[in-house]
Amino acid sequence: MTLAAPEPLADVYLPRPARVEEVTPLTDAEIFFRLRAEEPGMVHGLPGQFLEVTVPGIGEAPISISSSVTRRGHGGDDWTWEMVVRRAGNVTAAMHRLAPGDRIGLRGPFGTHFPVDSRETRGRDLLLIAGGLGLVPLRSAIQYVLDRRRDYGRVTILVGTRSPADRLFIGELAEWAEAPGVRVLETVDTASPDWDGHVGVITTLLPRVEVDNARTTAILCGPPIMYKFVLLELHKLGLPDARIWMSLERHMKCAVGKCGHCQINGRYACQDGPVYRYLDIARTPEAIG
Ligand SMILES: Cc1cc2nc3c(=O)[nH]c(=O)nc-3n(C[C@H](O)[C@H](O)[C@H](O)COP(=O)(O)OP(=O)(O)OC[C@H]3O[C@@H](n4cnc5c(N)ncnc54)[C@H](O)[C@@H]3O)c2cc1C
Ligand code: FES
Helix, strand or coil: CCCCCCCCCCCCCCCEEEEEEEEEECCCCEEEEEEEECCCCCCCCCCCCEEEEEECCCEEEEEECCCCCCCCCCCCCCCEEEEEEECCCHHHHHHHCCCCCCEEEEEEEECCCCCCCCCCCCCCEEEEEEEHHHHHHHHHHHHHHHHCHHHCCCEEEEEEECCHHHCCCHHHHHHHHHCCCEEEEEEECCCCCCCCCEECCHHHHHHHCCCCCCCEEEEEECCHHHHHHHHHHHHHCCCCHHHEEEECCCCCCCCCCCCCCCEECCEEHHHHCCEEEHHHHCCCHHHHC
16 A cells, blocks of 8 residues: 555644653753644654644644554554654644643654655665654654565664763664664764774665665665765765755744745745755755755
């Protein structure tokens, strides 16, 4: 079954009620949430898409969907979404005060998605590269791919984090590495005394992986600085810009192409992003920064 990107609800401005089902701190600054829709009619969204989360009385913030539509428990109108929220300002701090049972609002899903269900990826080797909080949206794509493992070739997942204390989804990284034909390599920029894994920026992992440039599609999710250096390495490996995809986060408010907060050189990232094929933005210097 091929899943088309879902249309957001007709009234894209109206937050729909949802309940907080699980709240689990992952690090000092990031909390994992599971949210459940309280009304029929919402859809889950595809990897790379985001929801606008409203904390009543405080405000709204765009947050990536970290779970996959392919996971059990999703179906009919009984939707749950997983997210990880880093404390940044008012809305995210208010989210950090939420407890199971609290009510919030959700709008969306919005934006473009990673090409997990297209000829860009089906039958191809995948190189999935996550830096820092980029693992949150990329986890949705990873779950999707692992749930449809036979549709893809070799899967290589590279994960880079600032320090061992900032690592996300530690147990899941080990589970993913157990899947057939899946390789997971992790690195931290700075080690702690108890870290015996790889140390170095994420590009130092690339010489350790085999990339068949004729068969590989790369999907990147991380900070702009990561894109800059990873792109240099992918180009050295001979990967064409048409087979490199990335998510570009911008300040967003309305998510429906009205407020202009998310503009990248006249383009609205909430509409034709956040996921882009690199070929389409390679000539937009503002995109990568
Ligand atoms: C498509 C998309 C997906 C996102 N997914 C996630 C996610 O999964 N988890 C998560 O924790 N955050 C995510 N963010 C970032 C999150 O939306 C912002 O941190 C949040 O809006 C900040 O709102 P606030 O009211 O808490 O802070 P504010 O008071 O609005 O801002 C606090 C600080 O954060 C800065 N800031 C706000 N938004 C951004 C932004 N987009 N990029 C860089 N700096 C920003 C402000 O300039 C300020 O310095 C995503 C953003 C976008 C656009
Ligand atoms: S967030 Fe308002 S136009 Fe994109």
